[in-house]
Amino acid sequence: MWKRVLKMFIGLYLPLLALTLFLYYSQKVKLIETIMERQIRANTMKKVSFEEECHSFLRNTHYWANLKYPKNFDPLIAHSSFLRSYLELIEDITFYDQFRFIDLEGKEFFRAERIGNDSIIISPLQNKNYHPYVKAGLQLKKDQIYLSQISLNKENGEIEKPHKPVIRTVAPIFDNEQNQIGLVVINFKMKKILDQIKYKVEDKNVYLLDEDFRVISASTIEDDLPYESGNKKSTRDGILYTKAITQNxxxxxxxxxxxxSQQSINLNGARFTFGSISNVPTEIVTPSNWIMALEIPPRLVTAELQPVFESLLTFNIISIISLLTLCYIFQKKKLEKELFYRKLESKNILLTRNKVKLEENNVIVNEMNNSLEIRNKQLSDFNYLISHNLRSPVTSMSVIVEMIQKEKKPEILHQLLPKLGQVAHSITQLTEDINDYVAILDNKEIKIIDIDILELIHEVKHEFTETLLDNSGFEVRLNLEVWDHISYSRFYFKSIVHNFISNAIKYKRENVDSYIEFESTIENNQQVLYVRDNGIGLDLDRHGENVFKLYKRFxxxxxxxGMGLFLIKSQLEALNAIITIDSKVGIGTTFKIIFKK
Amino acid sequence: MTTKPNILLVDDDELYLYLMEKTIHQLSSELVVSTFTDGEQAVEYISNCTEKKIELPEVIFLDINMPFLDGWGFLNEFKKLKAKIQNSINIYMVSSSMRDSDIKRASHFEELTGYVVKPVDKVQLAEIFKKIYHENW
Structure with missing residues (x-):
């Protein structure tokens, strides 16, 4: 039962499962596409906002580069008042960290630093000519601004603590006669900007990499520029879990x-118009070539797929349950049906068997009915025989007795008395005959055995030896090739044969070679015996109905x-055989005996 | 020529014949009774009479059960001779049985005057004769 249920269930569920998997897969592909699109947009936003910050630094620097500085500019003493108002201005712009002027030999001639959060002070000068940004700055032409790499600020060769990530801008400055007097160098604090980058968008990891794919800042780590602080030597191991970012x-x-998703931020060579009077675009010079990278971890993808997965899972669970129930019910019904059919079939078989039995019984009942009818007829005949043949002597007797009582003449009495003896004699005779007949009717003790009729006829023949010998003109002919054995009462059969032969001898014709012939044959699947003679024959028109009756003589x-044929018929009918006669006066008689099955 | 018989008794029971004859004679000594022990003899007698134009008896008491030719057989033969018979003959079927089938069968023969059951007593006979001879006997 369960095996069948399972088989059916699998057959029904597998296509459903395949469909589900296909749906899930296509949904996943679609979702990943959407996620990617969203990611690119988010990445672009990060990139743009980072670029915006850089632009803001560049705009500030551009401003300083385009100021008209006085001839022989001396910001510390002669032109300190000129600069004061500007310094007051940058004091409130908190991303300014250092503001310096450097002469064409790379030496500082003005240096202002932010102390704490909201005060800018002028600090002692330092020689910075060995710094790459100074060297690169001195190469700059007018309308060029240098944007440095992001790095941790160092003071006196040591990384300042707490770490202070900075970016530097450098631009040439000119006096009012358009002679270059040096460079303006501004250190901008990057902490806030990097923190902004770190700020996760929709739980995605954000990485800012430099041109060597080193992590500048990442949402997964707190410290910026870990490779500079020496916390992590490696460029990406332990922070950036991909090997695929190899190109800018x-x-x-x-x-x-x-x-x-990775996007390149390359500002080198870009030109901007910062709304200067001259409207000449400024070109940016920078060694930096950043990469903004966004990473979506699998759990986010999975989380995004969760509803699809859950709905499909629910669908599948419901499908499994309903399919199992369906299969179970179907198979149960099927089994019940099969059982029902099996029962029906066995009932049918039983019914057929019963029918056959019934038919057999019917045949038996029919046979019984037939024999009962015959028996009934016999009894009725017997009844008639008794009532008729016994009644007449009895009534005669009563009449005689009555007469004797009334008669007074002795000579008549003498006549009457012997008549009583006559009555007694005829009653005795009748009783004897009836006894023979009753013995036939009462066939309880008849033994049915297999009779060899050939042998039996020979045996009977011997009883007539005298007659048959004396009258050489009488012959018993046998034609028993078809059958010569029959199940019958030997006593009856012998009596029947005896009566036939006796009759044939008694009623033979004179002056012919008389014979009696026994011929066996099969008709309608029944044993039939013909008994023929060429005797004097019988007028059947006259005697037909009386041929087999008692005391009929012709x-x-x-x-x-008048008992021979009566006994033959009785003995045959007692064992369910039928006898008919065909006879012609002067030619002979044929009896046909049918032994019913 | 012998005296013409008035009554013909046909029965194989000789005792019955003796008793009937006796009873008839008790009723009337004038009636002549002739007897036959089977139908065949009776038929022969009747056909002989018709051939020789001898007057036939007025009454025949006919038994059913007889050898050689029974009552029914006699009636069938009698039918054939009927055309040649001039005077009317009253035939009574006499039987010791009251079998319905016999009574029914008897009713089909218009030659039959009646059906009498044995034993036939004096009273019955007197009534029959009264009917036939109109008290003339």
Whole structure:
């Protein structure tokens, strides 16, 4: 039962499962596409906002580069008042960290530093000519601004603590006669900007990498520029879990279930118009070539897929339950049906068997009915025989007795008395005959055995030896090739054969070679025996109905009791056989005996 | 020529014949009774009479059960001779049985005057004769 249920269930569920998996997969692909699109947008926003910050620094620097400085500019003494108002201005712009002027030999001639959060003070000068940004600055032409890499601030060769990530801008400055007097160098604090980058968008990890794919800042770590502080030597190991970011270009890819999006921020050579009077665009010179990378960890993808997964899972669970129930009910019904059919079939078989039995019984009942009818007829005949044949002597007797009582003449009495003896004699005779007949009717003790009729007829023949020998003109002919054995009462059969032969001898014709012939045959699947003779024959028109009756005689000159054929018929019918007669006067008689099955 | 018989008794029971004859004679000594022990003899007698134009008896008491030719057989033969018979003959079927089938069968023969059950006593006979001879006997 369960095996069948399971089989059916699998057959129904597998296509459903395949469909579900296909749906899930296509949904996943679609979702990842959407996620990627969203990621690119988010990445672009990060990039743009970072660029905006850089622009803001550049705009500030551009402003300083385009100021008209006095001839022989001396910011510390002669032109300190000129600069004061500007310094007051930058005091409130908190991302200014250092503000310096450097002469064309790379030496500082003005240095202001932020102390704490909201005061800028002028501090002692330092020689910075060995710094790459000073060297690069001295190469700058008018309308060029240098943007440095992001690095941790160092004071006197040591990384300042707490770490202070900075970016430097450098631009040439000119006096009012357009002679270059040096460079303006501004250190901008990057902490806030990097913190902003770190700020996660929709739980995605954000990384800012430099041109060597080193992590500048990442949402996964607190410290910026870890490679500078020596916390992490490696560029990406332990922070950046991808090996696919190897080129500075825009791309989106999936690696180990992580979805990555990288965008390049390259400002080198870019030109901007910062709304200066001259409206000449400023060119940016920078060694930096940043990469903004966004990473979506698999759990986010999974989380995004969760509703799809859950709904499909629910669908599948419901499907499994309902399919199982369906299969169970179906198979149960099917089993019940099969059982029902099996029962029906066995009932049918039983019914057929019963029918056959019933038919057999019917045949038996029919046979019984037939034999009962025959028996009934016999009894009725017997009844008639008794009532008729016994009644007449009895009534005669009563009449005689009555007469004797009334008669007074002795000579008549003498006549009457012997008549009583006559009555007694005829009653005795009748009783004897009836006894023979009753013995036939009462066939309880008849033994049915297999009879060899050939042998039996020979045996009977011997009883007539005298007659048969004396009259060489009488012959018993046998034609028993078809059958010569029959199940019957031997006593009856012998009596029947005896009566036939006796009759045939008694009623033979004179002056012909007389014979009696026994011929066996099969008709309608029944054993049939023909008994023929060429005797004097019988007028059936006259005697037909009386042929087999008791005390019927048809030939005045031949002695006989009129019992032979009556006994033959009785003995045959007692065992369910039928006898018919065909006869022609002067030719012979044929009896046909049918032994019913 | 012998005296013409008035009554013909046909029965194989000789005792019955003796008793009937006796009873008839008790009723009337004038009636002549002739007897036959089977139908065949009776038929022969009747056909002989018709051939020789001898007057036939007025009454025949006919038994059913007889050898050689029974009552029914006699009636069938009698039918054939009927055309040649001039005077009317009253035939009574006499039987010791009251079997319905016999009574029914008897009713089909218009030659039959009646059906009498044995034993036939004096009173019955007197009534029959009264009917036939109109008290003339």
């Amino acid at each position: 270009q825009d791309s989106t890819f999936i690696e180990n279930g992580h979805i990555w 030939h005045r000159n031949i002695s006989g009791k």
